[in-house]
Amino acid sequence: MTLLIVDSMTWTITVLGWFIVFLALVFLIGVFLTVPKILNWSLKRSLRKKNKDNVKEDESDDAWTITGETNAAIAMAIHLYFNEMHDEESNVITIKEVRKRYSPWSSKVYSFNNVNFPR
Amino acid sequence: MKRLITLFGVLSILFSLQFVGGGFEAMAAGTEAGDTFMDHASKGLEMFWNFTGFANAHYTNLIMIAIGLFFIYLAIKYDYEPLLLIPIGTGVILGNIPFLAGYKIGLYEEGSVLNYLYFGVQQGVYPPLIFLGIGAMTDFSSLISNPKLMILGAAAQVGIFATFLGASALGFTPQEAGAIGIIGGADGPTAIFLSSKLAPTLMGAIAIAAYSYMALVPVIQPPIMRLIIPKHERTIKMKPPRAVSKTEKIMFPIIGLLLTTFISPSSLPLLGMLFFGNLLKESGVTERLADTARNSMINIVTILLGITVGASTQADYFLTTDSLKIFGLGAVSFMVATAGGLIFARLMNLFLKGDNKINPLIGAAGVSAVPDSARVVQHEGLKSDPNNHLLMHAMAPNVSGVIGSAVAAGILLSFLM
Numbered sequence: 001m002t003l004l005i006v007d008s009m010t011w012t013i014t015v016l017g018w019f020i021v022f023l024a025l026v027f028l029i030g031v032f033l034t035v036p037k038i039l040n041w042s043l044k045r046s047l048r049k050k051n052k053d054n055v056k057e058d059e060s061d062d063a064w065t066i067t068g069e070t071n072a073a074i075a076m077a078i079h080l081y082f083n084e085m086h087d088e089e090s091n092v093i094t095i096k097e098v099r100k101r102y103s104p105w106s107s108k109v110y111s112f113n114n115v116n117f118p119r
Numbered sequence: 120m121k122r123l124i125t126l127f128g129v130l131s132i133l134f135s136l137q138f139v140g141g142g143f144e145a146m147a148a149g150t151e152a153g154d155t156f157m158d159h160a161s162k163g164l165e166m167f168w169n170f171t172g173f174a175n176a177h178y179t180n181l182i183m184i185a186i187g188l189f190f191i192y193l194a195i196k197y198d199y200e201p202l203l204l205i206p207i208g209t210g211v212i213l214g215n216i217p218f219l220a221g222y223k224i225g226l227y228e229e230g231s232v233l234n235y236l237y238f239g240v241q242q243g244v245y246p247p248l249i250f251l252g253i254g255a256m257t258d259f260s261s262l263i264s265n266p267k268l269m270i271l272g273a274a275a276q277v278g279i280f281a282t283f284l285g286a287s288a289l290g291f292t293p294q295e296a297g298a299i300g301i302i303g304g305a306d307g308p309t310a311i312f313l314s315s316k317l318a319p320t321l322m323g324a325i326a327i328a329a330y331s332y333m334a335l336v337p338v339i340q341p342p343i344m345r346l347i348i349p350k351h352e353r354t355i356k357m358k359p360p361r362a363v364s365k366t367e368k369i370m371f372p373i374i375g376l377l378l379t380t381f382i383s384p385s386s387l388p389l390l391g392m393l394f395f396g397n398l399l400k401e402s403g404v405t406e407r408l409a410d411t412a413r414n415s416m417i418n419i420v421t422i423l424l425g426i427t428v429g430a431s432t433q434a435d436y437f438l439t440t441d442s443l444k445i446f447g448l449g450a451v452s453f454m455v456a457t458a459g460g461l462i463f464a465r466l467m468n469l470f471l472k473g474d475n476k477i478n479p480l481i482g483a484a485g486v487s488a489v490p491d492s493a494r495v496v497q498h499e500g501l502k503s504d505p506n507n508h509l510l511m512h513a514m515a516p517n518v519s520g521v522i523g524s525a526v527a528a529g530i531l532l533s534f535l536m
Contacts, residue, residue: 010287010296014280017530024382024526025273025519031374032266039366068359 175217179434187211187429193334200334200491203307206422207330210429226430237427240322243315245424246308247392252417253308253489253521254396255409259371262515264360267467268481272519274463275485278303278456279527282448289444294318297531299445302329303452304524305336305486311428312389313528317535323431324442328449330428336491337498339450340457340483344499347461348479352468353503355478357512365403372397379526385536386529390522453486460485460516477512484513487520 104110168174190208194201213233218224226233239245262269283300291299298314298321310329314322332339344353376394380387399409431437464482471477480500484492493513500509 006284006287010284010293013293013297013531013534014284017283017527017534018277018280020382020530021276021523021527022270022273024379025269025523027382028375028378028522029266029269031378032263032269032371035370035374036263036364036367039364066362068362071362 170219172217175219177217177434179438180215180217183215183432183434183437184212186432187215190331190429199337200330202421203330203425204334206425207327207429210426211327211432212429213426214430214433226427226433227436233427233430236423237431239420239423240311240427240431241315241319243312243388245420246312247388248420249308249417249424250389250525251392251396252412252420254372254393254398255400255412256417257397257400257489257518257521258514259397259518260363260368261360261511262518263363263367263371265512265515268477268512268515269519269522270467271460271464271482271485271516272487272521272523273485274482275456275460275516275520276304276523276527277459278305278452278454278486279524279531281455281459282452283531285448285451286444289448291441291444292318294535295321297535298322298325299448300452300531301325301524301528302332302445302449303456303486304520304527305329305333305453305456305488305492306521306524307333308424309389309487309524309528311424313532316532320436321441321445323428323433323437324439324445325449326428327432327437328446331446332449332453333488333491336453336486336488337495339453340492340495341499343454343457344461344480344483344495347458348465350503352465352479353500354507355468355476356504356507357476357478357481357509358474360511365401368401369398372401375522379522383526383529383533385532386525389525389528393521393525456486457483478507478509481509481513481516484517485520485523487517487524489517489521490514492520493517 187208187210190204190211193199194204194208214226220228223229223231223234225231226237228234279300280303281300282303283296286296286299287293294317298310298316298318301310301313302325304310307326307330311322311326314325318325372394376391376398379390379394383390396409396412399405399412460482461479462482463485464477464479468476468479478500480496483499484496486492493510496513497508497510500507
């Protein structure tokens with residue numbers, strides 16, 4: 001059977017193929033929506049076991065997640081702290097006097113040949 | 120030195136004078152009379168002439184060489200995928216230098232050096248190695264933090280299947296149509312992998328079309344984005360992705376590998392290598408291997424792949440009406456894929472509420488073309504709102520597009536092989 005010039009087998013491959021791609025990725029979505037929940041749950045459980053007094057029972061999920069913005073702010077602060085550390089300084093600003101010092105490298109004396117003229 | 124050049128010049132003028140006015144015929148007649156030094160020399164020159172590219176040139180070769188030069192121009196002048204277009208452009212020139220057949224020179228001549236290098240393309244060796252490198256350099260965190268964006272990668276694969284239909288309607292065999300359809304995946308290595316299996320004769324045209332359109336993503340996508348997404352939707356700000364733990368990052372390639380290859384085992388070489396590369400990166404204990412995969416190895420394979428794919432476009436194989444059809448279908452498939460991703464993103468927004476809404480522009484990144492299409496999304500987003508940075512969000516559908524197109528390739532392979 002043909003539909004719009006193309007035979008039914010081609011239509012089958014088209015529809016089924018796209019459906020399978022969708023299915024595969026939807027399946028992955030399902031798994032990756034579940035994985036963080038499982039990890040969070042196991043993390044909470046192990047923390048509760050370790051330190052029962054410090055962890056409140058009614059803490060919501062939000063308490064365990066740190067947003068990207070918070071992380072970025074912490075990272076920036078650490079970066080600034082480590083990169084802008086200075087040694088102990090006197091905080092006295094002085095201007096050094098510029099003096100022309102004698103330097104023999106350009107001394108005129110050395111630019112002449114010590115050759116006597118014939119007398 | 121000057122004297123030597125003058126002497127050589129005079130000698131060569133004297134020598135060439137004898138050919139004026141039916142030189143070669145006279146030379147042939149002279150051979151019968153008796154062999155002289157001049158006869159031997161002219162015979163040698165004639166042989167040499169027959170070996171040169173000038174004697175064997177055909178106008179189609181010149182057209183292809185011009186195309187190769189155009190690719191190089193595009194890469195240098197406009198910075199369109201230079202890492203791909205320069206090797207491919209040079210390859211196109213290399214493959215179209217005219218030569219006398221039978222001396223193990225050309226890419227299609229058994230035993231030639233280029234033929235040995237081409238083995239990696241023919242047997243689909245290079246694409247999985249490229250995928251290994253891509254896996255080792257890709258950060259899947261944006262995808263893991265917001266997995267629902269993965270669906271956009273699936274939506275954009277509509278380009279593959281629409282092109283498959285279009286190619287079938289234009290009279291290509293189902294295998295050829297499948298190989299042409301994968302251009303819509305906007306993924307060079309996948310296109311080469313699938314076409315080497317399904318339609319080796321069309322591989323040159325398919326690969327060139329796929330890489331050309333990938334390079335032209337910044338030109339093709341923006342008008343479609345502006346056409347489909349209204350201005351107020353382009354300014355939607357998405358909430359920042361959550362931080363992803365190391366355990367999740369390590370689990371992603373393992374789970375992804377198991378699930379996708381169980382669903383579509385034919386895509387094992389591509390997805391296996393992609394997730395393996397990512398595991399090397401995320402495991403944190405194989406930094407040396409990950410470093411090699413994402414730098415030296417992928418660079419070497421890109422050079423070999425580019426030059427051989429370029430050289431496979433010998434004029435007599437490439438300049439056909441089929442190639443023109445493939446280029447036409449490729450352009451349409453890119454547009455359909457982009458539109459598919461964008462429309463699906465708008466559809467998704469109907470079901471999402473509050474700050475969970477997504478900026479529909481990121482749907483365009485569902486065509487793989489990593490990371491160019493994500494960059495285009497960022498660029499378009501900034502045009503609508505200079506404070507709206509969509510790059511990280513767009514990377515999620517972008518990398519899921521890579522997975523989606525590899526799965527689609529596996530499905531087409533299992534249906535059509």
